[in-house]
Amino acid sequence: MGTVAAHGLRKSFGKVQALDGVTLDVPDGSFFVVLGPSGAGKTTTLRAIAGLDKLDAGSVHLDGRDATDDTPAARDLAMVFQSYALYPRHTVYENIASPLRARRCSSGEIATAVEQMSSLLHIERLLQRRPAQLSGGEMQRVALARALVRRPRAFLMDEPLTNLDLKLRVEMRTELTRIHRSLGATFVYVTNDQVEALSMADQVAVLKEGKVQQVGTPTEVYERPANQWVAGFVGSPPISLLACHTEGDRLVGAAGWTLPRPRWTTAEDGRELLLGLRAEDLSVEQRGNASLSGELYGLEPLGDRTVVDVRVGTEILKVKARPTVTGTPGERLLVTVDLDRAHLFDAGTGLSLSEAGR
Amino acid sequence: MAVSVDEAVSTGPTRDHTPPARRLGGRGRSVLEVALLTVLAVVMLFPVLWMIETSIKENRDVYAIPAKFFDFKITLEHYKDVFVDPDGGRSALSVAFLNSVVVAGVSTVLATVLGVPAAWAYSRFAVKAKKDQLFFILSTRFMPPVVVVVPIFLMYRQVGLIDNKLGLILIYTAFNVPFTIWMMKGFVDEVPAEYEDAAMLDGYTRLQAFRLFTLPLLVPGIAATAVFALIFSWNEFVFATFLTSSDDVRTAPPAIAGLIGGTTTDWGLVAAASVVFALPVLVFAYLVRKHLIAGVTLGAVRR
Numbered sequence: 095m096g097t098v099a100a101h102g103l104r105k106s107f108g109k110v111q112a113l114d115g116v117t118l119d120v121p122d123g124s125f126f127v128v129l130g131p132s133g134a135g136k137t138t139t140l141r142a143i144a145g146l147d148k149l150d151a152g153s154v155h156l157d158g159r160d161a162t163d164d165t166p167a168a169r170d171l172a173m174v175f176q177s178y179a180l181y182p183r184h185t186v187y188e189n190i191a192s193p194l195r196a197r198r199c200s201s202g203e204i205a206t207a208v209e210q211m212s213s214l215l216h217i218e219r220l221l222q223r224r225p226a227q228l229s230g231g232e233m234q235r236v237a238l239a240r241a242l243v244r245r246p247r248a249f250l251m252d253e254p255l256t257n258l259d260l261k262l263r264v265e266m267r268t269e270l271t272r273i274h275r276s277l278g279a280t281f282v283y284v285t286n287d288q289v290e291a292l293s294m295a296d297q298v299a300v301l302k303e304g305k306v307q308q309v310g311t312p313t314e315v316y317e318r319p320a321n322q323w324v325a326g327f328v329g330s331p332p333i334s335l336l337a338c339h340t341e342g343d344r345l346v347g348a349a350g351w352t353l354p355r356p357r358w359t360t361a362e363d364g365r366e367l368l369l370g371l372r373a374e375d376l377s378v379e380q381r382g383n384a385s386l387s388g389e390l391y392g393l394e395p396l397g398d399r400t401v402v403d404v405r406v407g408t409e410i411l412k413v414k415a416r417p418t419v420t421g422t423p424g425e426r427l428l429v430t431v432d433l434d435r436a437h438l439f440d441a442g443t444g445l446s447l448s449e450a451g452r
Numbered sequence: 453m454a455v456s457v458d459e460a461v462s463t464g465p466t467r468d469h470t471p472p473a474r475r476l477g478g479r480g481r482s483v484l485e486v487a488l489l490t491v492l493a494v495v496m497l498f499p500v501l502w503m504i505e506t507s508i509k510e511n512r513d514v515y516a517i518p519a520k521f522f523d524f525k526i527t528l529e530h531y532k533d534v535f536v537d538p539d540g541g542r543s544a545l546s547v548a549f550l551n552s553v554v555v556a557g558v559s560t561v562l563a564t565v566l567g568v569p570a571a572w573a574y575s576r577f578a579v580k581a582k583k584d585q586l587f588f589i590l591s592t593r594f595m596p597p598v599v600v601v602v603p604i605f606l607m608y609r610q611v612g613l614i615d616n617k618l619g620l621i622l623i624y625t626a627f628n629v630p631f632t633i634w635m636m637k638g639f640v641d642e643v644p645a646e647y648e649d650a651a652m653l654d655g656y657t658r659l660q661a662f663r664l665f666t667l668p669l670l671v672p673g674i675a676a677t678a679v680f681a682l683i684f685s686w687n688e689f690v691f692a693t694f695l696t697s698s699d700d701v702r703t704a705p706p707a708i709a710g711l712i713g714g715t716t717t718d719w720g721l722v723a724a725a726s727v728v729f730a731l732p733v734l735v736f737a738y739l740v741r742k743h744l745i746a747g748v749t750l751g752a753v754r755r
Contacts, residue, residue, distance in 0.1 A: 141649075144649075144653060145652075146649050146652065146653075165652070165657065165658070166649075166652040166653050167652055167653070167654075167655045167656060167657060171653060172653060173649075173650070173653045175646050175649070175650060177644065177646055179644065179646035179647055179649065179650040180650075181647060181650070181651075181665055182647075182669070183668055183669065192651070192654045193653075193654040193655055195654075196651075196654045196655030196656045196660075197655050240650075240654075250653075
């Protein structure tokens, strides 16, 4: 068992409201990612679950039992810190053994467990070193080993890959997913990297300014963002947003363009809207019935693809194209739009209007 | 003609390469430096040298006019007098030294035991009006201790702490605790709180996390702080003079001062007692010098 439920978490630091009613339900055995920009309250949420910070309001339930007032030790959780927080005067062996020592395991048990964990994470040859003698990637593995050496209710991870270089980060992503699958344990994983969230998570909670914006599978969050902000935060290159409104069976842009009104929208005429278009749902190469005319603004070759910036009125559309695409800035272009995959948001509230009709 | 050549040689190239403040040049500057430092060293160290000399001179040479710098007979008689009474048995001075050891030692230990956890608490926890409290603690150090001698004397008389070692221990502790809190808070701030967070998640209690993971990292800071507290208690004169009177309770500073005056002053004994008094602090500071340096540079070497 290992369910984590946080309800209505509120916490302020002075005048800053770090958590403003955060509610999360983490099912047993899931890889649950809390995603948000820095300052969104991700780490505060994790520390609240761990019992390291006192909450202003809200409750934390572990395995269905109220643990709001429990000490961190009593909660039976393990955590990997962003800074790793390895004990500087202890050897790697002692660092990994620490959770077992705290729980008074015999030295035989400890030796077996540390050995097992160090071979799983390929750090056997580091056991007698001290943290200062390790590289960033090695410290990260030791921190992970210290968490994994026990079988707690759930594992909490606070941006564990942020301080690694890109290559190592990609490697560890795969490795963490593999470890999660082999343990079948509950992971609550905090990150500001949407690629990590989309590639590793079973469930993603998107956090902004201490409020949960959306909870869902990576596909749901990407394909059906609950609001304009989530749509903009998740996805690279970011979604393009165009101001517009409906007029009968047409969608009229503030910049003067018109598109057929998407069948699924129920927005009344005259309401200020934002049309959200992902780069892969736009094309400068194919021809279709719905298209926007603009001029080439810039090309961003990324190796496997090229992102074409097209200026429509005063707004820029980011279009994914084949790497072979060429053009000169200022050249007129027609951008074909896949309206079935487009998003509409209320310009005032930012909320998605796409769900109702689909 | 000769002057202009000299000027051309000396000012031409040097002006290009050396900043104006160093115009004197390497040789001239170091000579001046050495001369000034020598004067300073003589002024500072002569009394110490004279004290050491006097402590090993025979009384005849101590009072000799003109004073004898080199050709005197060495004797350890004065040192014997510091510890042994003329009638045999323990001297009053040796009792005073023992009292100093007890009073300074116990008050330093007390100040450390009380101050270190307090510093930890001020560093780690959200305390109400923390800044005001810390300022209040610091403000007790603004005041010269002499100012409160009379009220303390009156209070101590009421509770029977006059001429009592416990009285001195308490007052020295009271003066050292604020100092310890302030100095130690700086050291605790340097140790990341995440070590304790990690330890608590490992399954330790908050106090265990402090004792097992943070405290060992604070040892250099504690050593440095304790040396300063010890030096204060060891050297303290005003309270010791006012609050104690009998030989059984008096600490070394007023006891040594008490040797001066009367009909004659045994300068050899005063000098020997002063040397003995100065030694422990020197030795202690020497023993913990590694920690003292580590303590001062803690912020620079972290992680």
